[in-house]
Amino acid sequence: MKRKVIAMVICLAVVLMMGSAFAQQVPVAGTSIGVSAEELVTVAKGWSATKQIIGKDVYNDKDEKVGVVDDLIIAPDKAVSYAIIGAGGFLGMGKKDVAILVNQFKIVDGKITLPGATKEVVKAMPTFQYAK
16 A cells, blocks of 8 residues: 555656646647546546645654655656655754655655654765756
């Protein structure tokens, strides 16, 4: 079940990042853009990266907060590969961003969980910086 939830999150994030998740199909030079009305029902039942992932706290298996999901990174092959977690700091000061493989997360009691993590472990990870 947990793997299905993560797979659904990945699929939805890819659709959202492609910008066509809520568009209607429109014929363009013999092809269709967007999704059909039937597909729209499936999309509506999926997870929202903005509402259910981005900005949510990340906990370890001891229910201690270790960070916040700030972003999802879509790899060039269009698969969600990493979540960017903001760790440490207070009111945005001293916060450090780190990249975590999406498949390392678990959903436990509706919470995003990173088993085995501690604040110290996350802070010790290499800092993530966006490419310029």
